[in-house]
Amino acid sequence: MTLGRILHLQRLSTEDGPGIRTTVFFKGCPLRCAWCHNPESISPKPQTQWFAVRCIGCNTCLEACPNGCLSRGADGLHIDRQRCEGCGKCAQVCPAGALELLGRTVSSEELLRELLKDRAYYEASGGGATLSGGEPTLQPDFAEALLRGLKEHGISTALDTCGLCSEQTLDRLLPYTDLVLFDIKLLDPAAHRRFTGASNERILSNLLHILDFIRRAERPPALWIRTPLIPAATDSDENLRAIGSYLAEHLDGAISRWELCAFNNLCRDQYTRLGLEWDYAGLPLMTAEELARCEQVARSSGLRPDLVLATGATRAPQLVESES
Ligand code: SF4
Ligand code: SF4
Incomplete structure (x- = not known):
């Protein structure tokens, strides 16, 4: 029996891969992003x-x-x-x-039974199950048992990762993964360390390791890159151009989407409930114009423009007007 610690399951999700999905939020993350939208997932403890x-x-x-x-x-x-x-x-x-x-401890068998209850949704929509967090690769035994079990039952799988793990962990999980959702937040290592608490060197080398796996695998996973758009942190033209040209240079033909996820402040109350301060608590949603600008910059960065997709809620026009 393999045990793991999770926060919760999110059923009927449409944001963590194609179709209708059930997402498992793992507890524990190796990064400390200043803007973290899931503060309850950072600590591995309840x-x-x-x-x-x-x-x-x-x-x-x-x-x-x-x-x-x-x-x-x-x-x-x-x-x-x-x-x-x-x-x-x-x-x-x-x-x-x-x-x-x-945070609750659950066995892979018990969780698998829960995930299989949603099979009808997966089959009708082309969806499946996504391991997210927190960071699934921090619990490699548990993640592997879940992904393998899902594949044995013919369920499509996705792994949503920040990329900060060992190559050995990736080698264990990738054979059972149909889609990798891989975060690239900042390309500059010093800025990455400043905003997330860790350099991105291991993350970028793991991305190339995944690329190597994709090129060798008989049934390679699809690869989506995701970048959170955080005002004054990741949303600069410079950062978006740097990420886009990196993807164009190193991963051309291997990725099928680069998703730009607009900053949201829905987690504000979650910080309060945990007794935590959040530097971004007073920040509003992006405007539609700001999101469109980021999308435009990404589309002209060297990567195939049709791979770029901007997602997330933006500020209501009447709020923007009343502020001006
Ligand atoms: S505060 Fe609640 S969870 Fe924490 S030790 Fe006390 S009883 Fe247990
Ligand atoms: S004081 Fe508040 S939190 Fe504590 S047991 Fe009563 S209702 Fe619950």
Whole structure:
């Protein structure tokens, strides 16, 4: 039995590969992107989140915590996150559903059974299952067991990765993967380190390793590149041109999409529930013009223009007008 830690499953997803998909969000990520849209997926450990709006102030949780991590202040419940072990006892006794434990341990067999329940959707839409996160390659045994099991049942698979892992891990997962969703955030190594906490050298060498696999494999996976468009971080003309020309030079003919994913701020409340600050909390969505500019720059970067696709919500025109 192979065990892994996940956050949750997202059914009926249309954003993590073709067709209708069920996406498994793994817990734990090796990067620390300043703009991270899934802060609950960064730590590999279970975490407790508190919904202020649901709390009725009964203080039942304070008694239940075996480590005395909970206290009440004028601004609500305080969780000592250094001492919290993520045991979930507080969430179990909360009568209002105001505490939730993020992260559960599950066996690959159990999760596979869950994923197979959506087979009808996969077959009707050309979809499948996607491993995402967090970072699936941080749990290679679990990811391999899932991907292999899905393929044994004839389910299409996708691996959504930040690319920071060992070549050996890729070699274990790629044979069972039909689509690789590979993030390239910044091409400049120093900027990549500044914004994500790690250089991109290993990431780029892994991309070339995947290319090598694609060229040798009998049934190679498709490869989509994804770039999050983050204002003042990744969305500059310089960065988009650099990524586009890198893809054109090294991966011409091997990738079938370069997706530009517009910044979104939907995760703002998630940071609050985890007791975290977020530097991007006050930033609005991009305007349609800003997104179109990024798409245009990417299309003129040297890569086949029809491979570039800009996705994501933009600011409503009336909001843009009222700001000007
Ligand atoms: S998860 Fe466990 S250790 Fe953490 S606050 Fe709740 S009861 Fe305490
Ligand atoms: S048990 Fe739930 S409702 Fe009661 S104080 Fe704790 S978080 Fe609030």
